[in-house]
Amino acid sequence: MAFRAPNGNYHYRVMPFGLKNAGSTYHWMVTRMFDSQLGRNIEAYIDDMVIKSKKMGDHLKDLHETFSVLRKYKLRLNASKCSFEVGSGKFLEYMITHRGIEVNPDQIKAILGLHPPRNPKEVQKLAGMFAALNRFISRSTDRCRPFYRLLHKWKDFQWTDECNLAFEDLKQYLTNSPILSTPEKEEVLYVYLAVTNHAVSLFLIRNDGGVQKPIYYVSKSLQEAEQRYLPLEKALLAVVHATRKLPHYFQAHTVVVLTQLPLQAIMRKLDYTGRVAKWGTKLGAYDVKYMPRTAIKGQILADFVAEFTEGEINQEDTMVTVMTIGMGNVTLWEVYTDGASNRKGVGVGVVLITPEKLVIEKSLKLGFLATNNEAEYEALLAGAQMVRHLGGKIVKLYCDSRLVVRQVNGEFEARDERMKSYLERVKGVLSLFKSFQVQQVPRGQNAHADSLAMLATSLGSKLPRMVMVEDLLTSILTSISAVRVHNIRVGPSWMDPIITFLQHGVLPEDGTMAEKVRRSAPRYWLSEEHKLYRRSYAGPYLLCVHPEIVEPLLEELHEEVCGSHTGGRSLAHRAMTQGYWWPNMQKTSQEYAKKCDQCQSKAFRRYCAGMGIRNGYSTPAYPQGNGQAEATNKVILAGLKKRLDDAKGRWVEELPHVLWAYRTTP
Numbered sequence: 001m002a003f004r005a006p007n008g009n010y011h012y013r014v015m016p017f018g019l020k021n022a023g024s025t026y027h028w029m030v031t032r033m034f035d036s037q038l039g040r041n042i043e044a045y046i047d048d049m050v051i052k053s054k055k056m057g058d059h060l061k062d063l064h065e066t067f068s069v070l071r072k073y074k075l076r077l078n079a080s081k082c083s084f085e086v087g088s089g090k091f092l093e094y095m096i097t098h099r100g101i102e103v104n105p106d107q108i109k110a111i112l113g114l115h116p117p118r119n120p121k122e123v124q125k126l127a128g129m130f131a132a133l134n135r136f137i138s139r140s141t142d143r144c145r146p147f148y149r150l151l152h153k154w155k156d157f158q159w160t161d162e163c164n165l166a167f168e169d170l171k172q173y174l175t176n177s178p179i180l181s182t183p184e185k186e187e188v189l190y191v192y193l194a195v196t197n198h199a200v201s202l203f204l205i206r207n208d209g210g211v212q213k214p215i216y217y218v219s220k221s222l223q224e225a226e227q228r229y230l231p232l233e234k235a236l237l238a239v240v241h242a243t244r245k246l247p248h249y250f251q252a253h254t255v256v257v258l259t260q261l262p263l264q265a266i267m268r269k270l271d272y273t274g275r276v277a278k279w280g281t282k283l284g285a286y287d288v289k290y291m292p293r294t295a296i297k298g299q300i301l302a303d304f305v306a307e308f309t310e311g312e313i314n315q316e317d318t319m320v321t322v323m324t325i326g327m328g329n330v331t332l333w334e335v336y337t338d339g340a341s342n343r344k345g346v347g348v349g350v351v352l353i354t355p356e357k358l359v360i361e362k363s364l365k366l367g368f369l370a371t372n373n374e375a376e377y378e379a380l381l382a383g384a385q386m387v388r389h390l391g392g393k394i395v396k397l398y399c400d401s402r403l404v405v406r407q408v409n410g411e412f413e414a415r416d417e418r419m420k421s422y423l424e425r426v427k428g429v430l431s432l433f434k435s436f437q438v439q440q441v442p443r444g445q446n447a448h449a450d451s452l453a454m455l456a457t458s459l460g461s462k463l464p465r466m467v468m469v470e471d472l473l474t475s476i477l478t479s480i481s482a483v484r485v486h487n488i489r490v491g492p493s494w495m496d497p498i499i500t501f502l503q504h505g506v507l508p509e510d511g512t513m514a515e516k517v518r519r520s521a522p523r524y525w526l527s528e529e530h531k532l533y534r535r536s537y538a539g540p541y542l543l544c545v546h547p548e549i550v551e552p553l554l555e556e557l558h559e560e561v562c563g564s565h566t567g568g569r570s571l572a573h574r575a576m577t578q579g580y581w582w583p584n585m586q587k588t589s590q591e592y593a594k595k596c597d598q599c600q601s602k603a604f605r606r607y608c609a610g611m612g613i614r615n616g617y618s619t620p621a622y623p624q625g626n627g628q629a630e631a632t633n634k635v636i637l638a639g640l641k642k643r644l645d646d647a648k649g650r651w652v653e654e655l656p657h658v659l660w661a662y663r664t665t666p
Helices: 022-033 056-072 105-112 120-131 140-148 161-175 231-245 247-252 263-267 274-283 299-306 315-327 372-389 402-408 417-430 443-453 476-481 495-504 511-523 547-558 568-577 585-595 602-610 628-643 651-664
Strands: 002-005 008-011 042-045 048-051 089-091 094-096 189-195 199-208 211-221 255-258 288-291 332-342 345-353 359-366 394-399 435-440 468-472 524-526 532-534 542-544
Touching (some): 048 089, 120 140, 140 161, 211 231, 231 247, 332 443, 394 443, 402 417, 402 435, 568 585
Parallel strands (some): 359 468
Antiparallel strands (some): 042 048, 332 345, 524 532, 532 542
16 A cells, blocks of 8 residues: 655555555545535545536536535545546446446456356356346346356256356347436336246336336345245335345435335235334335336336246237236236135135235134124125225125125025125125126135135145134124214324325325324324224234323323322333323323322422421331331341240241231231
């Protein structure tokens, strides 16, 4: 290492320990110097700096601003390494031009000149070269998967035709590699997802005058445990991985995920896995929105979306996929339901097929007695409610019960009172859809739902790796027969913006308030009854309390039948254990405890002082703090001494008699 000093040049053959962090220190210094210019007209990484101007007339102005900063901090440049008025150049091993960010031609030339690897070491070298260009390669993990499987095969290494085909395909791809674009400040960015059995991929783009231009490709190879995730979970994993890989884009821009999958509904669902709730909390820190996928603009994007399939596809399938995306998919949800009642119990099975042909299974064990027909109605209601929770508007339900289907369609009349109640309930739920259809299917075609109802495996079909099992303890008719006594109307509160956002996705107009609501919303869950709950990962969800109801609730916990006049901290803890939550619980509880007359004795002390009465206070709950323990021990020891005059050393046998005498003596 060498550097210039006022007295001359100093050279080190071995860098001193104090200079080992010189690179990071220098980068920190450059960042502080050009803080107002970074991202606007200059890009800097340690000692590499690029002054950029979008217009030729602004370039001299940008140069003058930069050199003014250099003079201010007395930083000198090496003139032999400086270039001016350059239309394109190399920066951080990428080519920066007026069109965007391009692949370094030297890297492409090096890859095109490679021969097929002959051992795992050469495969590692090849994989490293492609890893340096991951941001330019669409679904790089899928394209390089044949290479990755050879990395650890030192004994049985064999370069197959599949590997050679993938190698040549990557060479051909890099000869026409895409040109990446850079987003503008506060510009809305868009994301497309691709999911396969062994990898997830994400494509970040921007909309430039109606043309979608690429910004970054992200791809991740799934671990063995991740390969067993449901397709919806894999799609969420792709978004979470992108936030870790590209946090600067997600922090500075609003990102819209374009997908037909109900990702937002899944994250807000109560009975899903813990990792989905954790991912929802992480994504809540960013301004991420979800919208249906629309028409594709650009061949590169069409190639990426056309690969959203598992397995190989031919050219005709690719054309059909692209045309379907451009025209808009039919949002028809199909539901197969079945109920079973026997001496072992009552069960309900539901098989839901989304418009993207994703299969979701659910099995419910009923905690009450029901006939077969009642179980069939329960299955229909459970299937319809699942579609509603996931945002479906058009549904087609299949059931193998001829009686239930014809009663719902109006062909048969329900005579039994319970059947009439079930029929009214089903019609009420189905009326909430834009379009619905209930159709009877043979029992053989409904074997999948029947197997879930019987809590067994499906015959001749593959079940997914996860089945959600719930306990339904009360009949749906129970909630219908309940009588609502009164309805308390309360004013606006802190909960209203969060409820509006969770229910309708609408944020407040104020930017600061909107950011606060968006970040805090993943910590809450909105029930079907529109009650707001605070998520808790270590216990049950806590019901959020309106500010106007906080004081009556504290009064009940502090003073009423079950109250014990506890302190502020204990009172707040008791409210949480009872399942309630509101902001500033500790402060509110302490203020309430201070206002309790029975807990405060200042007024009584002032009265006694005015009357000339001297009063002393003790703490019966803590006798060791007021001398009662010492007094009690003194009496017990005196009694033992009297008893031990004739029985020396036998105080253990005499102690119960002394204690009995002490407790019974007035």
